Amino acid sequence: MSHEKMTYYHQQLLKIKETFYPKDYLCRQVIQAKQYMDEHYAEKIDLPQIAREAFLSTFHFIRIFKKLYGITPHQYLITVRIKKAKELLRTNSNITEVCYSVGFTSATSFATLFKKISGISPSTYQNSSH
Numbered sequence: 001m002s003h004e005k006m007t008y009y010h011q012q013l014l015k016i017k018e019t020f021y022p023k024d025y026l027c028r029q030v031i032q033a034k035q036y037m038d039e040h041y042a043e044k045i046d047l048p049q050i051a052r053e054a055f056l057s058t059f060h061f062i063r064i065f066k067k068l069y070g071i072t073p074h075q076y077l078i079t080v081r082i083k084k085a086k087e088l089l090r091t092n093s094n095i096t097e098v099c100y101s102v103g104f105t106s107a108t109s110f111a112t113l114f115k116k117i118s119g120i121s122p123s124t125y126q127n128s129s130h
Helices: 008-017 024-040 047-053 058-069 073-089 095-101 107-118 122-128
Strands: none
Touching: 008 024, 024 047, 024 058, 024 073, 047 058, 047 073, 058 073, 073 095, 073 107, 073 122, 095 107, 095 122, 107 122
């Protein structure tokens, strides 16, 4: 991955990570997998698939990802999906459609996670964002 494609945040992360994990190539692989999640959040993706994007075992990938970002890859993916859901809910989209369009497979789990992360239900969020 070239430095031009990396965001400023990723470049800074690579500089800071020297303190925590000195192997550049592993960090770059994890950053590549994170970018994969950013781009493919709406698809049905799982940890083994994401770890393959980093060319690492699932266990090793989770450990390095958490070291770099402070959360697990699964937590990060949920966060990305909820953030995208909020954007769609602000456009007055149907809540069930939003749920499936951001990669959740269950409206119930979507509503539960949304409330856990946001502190309010998707419908309350949608009503308050207008």
